[in-house]
Amino acid sequence: MKTFDFVIIGAGSAGCVLADKLSASGEHNVCLLEAGKADKNWLIHLPIGIIALLQNRSLNWQFNSHQEKTLNNREIFTPRGKTLGGSSSINAMLYVRGQQNDYDHWHSLGNTGWSFNDVLPYFKALEHQERGLDDFHGINGALNVADSVSKPAINENFIQSAIAAGYPENHDFNGASQEGIGYYQVTQKNGLRHSAAKAFLTPNLHRKNLTVITQTQVEKVVINDGIATGVRYKHRGKVQQIIANHEVILSAGAINSPQILMLSGVGPKAELAKHNIELVQALEGVGKNLQDHVDVLNVAQHNVNQVMALRPKSIWWGVKETLKFITKRTGLLTTVIAEAGGFIKSDPTLDEPDLQLHFVPATMDDHGRNLKLLFTYGISLHVCLLRPKSRGTVTLNSNKIAQHPRIHMNMLDHQDDIDTMVKGVKIARKILSTSPLSLTHIKHIFPGEDCTTDEDIHQFLKEKCNTIYHPVGTCKMGQDELSVVDEQLKVRGIKQLRVVDASIMPTLISGNTNAPTMMIAAKAADMILAEHALAQDKVKVKVH
Incomplete structure (x- = not known):
């Protein structure tokens, strides 16, 4: 089995940023796993291609919700990206951060370090704003932000x-x-889509300490004695396993991340028992708190x-x-x-x-x-x-990763x-x-x-009524009984496992969620690197 320091599940908006930041120093070996193909299809890069991407089965998970009683028993179409760049490779490219009060509210819920003043520096650091530098915008980041x-x-x-x-x-x-x-401003460069993959992953594929494996279906996070030690996945028809020395980071999005957690034995006790999944850690909040615009x-x-x-x-x-x-x-x-x-x-x-x-x-x-x-x-x-009060769920249809999870939007x-x-x-x-x-x-x-x-x-x-493709909240950050991760985005009760994507948002931000998801990943990368640098310093002190 291959061994890496960090294994990231999902090469979407969050996963691409994490892969860049965690591998940049060259000190850590990083493996990025993606269920979809590489982002080579021309529809991805030509902006008007979004029309066809919504119906492309190879680049889009094309989820559908369960019949919604509040919406005349209709199934709600829920597209999510399935390629390098994830949903940033199939979305409408609008660059929106939300309101200051969105993040101050997160902070008020006990999530220290997530106020607007805490997150604004990350938005600015990620961005190359074509209009120029000011109090709210940066010009040295990898993500190009332009006028339409x-x-x-x-x-x-x-x-x-x-x-x-x-x-x-x-x-x-x-x-x-x-x-x-x-x-709206857009994530484009020279008239073409500038996805998270284009900004943070593709330019760095030459790094010897960064391994990207596409068309890989993750089956579960391997957890031994309360510690995430690796990932089991299927690639080219073969079931394989890789070891994570430091951490497994789940960045599969608000639909897939709770599904993978539950298939790994982490989630609501009754839901896991229903599908004959061995309970590793009871967390009632996994899959709950689903919000969408x-x-x-x-x-x-x-x-x-x-x-x-x-x-x-x-x-x-x-x-x-x-x-x-x-x-x-x-x-x-x-x-x-x-x-x-x-x-x-x-x-x-x-x-x-x-x-x-x-x-x-x-x-x-x-x-x-x-x-x-x-x-x-x-x-x-x-x-x-912008800020719905209705809440839905993501649960399981079976204990097989190949079957889509059961989505209940519960809108209105x-x-x-x-x-x-x-x-x-x-x-x-x-x-x-x-x-x-x-x-x-x-x-x-x-x-x-x-x-x-x-x-x-x-x-x-x-x-x-429909969704406008901004699902969040199903592995929420917080301090209450339904929180799945803490303010460091660590999964409660499991060591060496974090969730870093839109699923950790305790409440939905007021706008499109792509830019905030990348911000979450950049902030998480800093926390991860700081923690492991401190651990290495402690080892050095003991040695000397």
């Missing part, structure tokens, strides 16, 4: 309509204030043809936009689909935004999988609830979530009915013109 170079004219109409409807303009959602409407699309038909549609004028527009990409690396092929949007309050008396908007220059439905709507000229406006289970989303739909309708957007408006496709009362909108929400 795809800005169809209809996007500006949306921004002006939202401002006319009473919402402030904001040129930097990651600056002093998140509130307002404007353009519930989201709904408001779709309208418009008399405008510079949008994404399967219509002659739009197709010709797309051809001209393609030439822009070939000559200047700008235009439609660089689109992240939702360049414009913002953060607003459902009630002006609130202290901070509780809704996020994503504007799409196309008619969309069912994650873009309903192609019939693309034969219509139109636009769509996402409304997303809390009345406050319903009330806020009803307000959000009304706000979206108001913006879509405000000039200049109103000048080209033909009709609302959904919700329809007859959807007017709160109860009508609630029924619409049950029919159309």
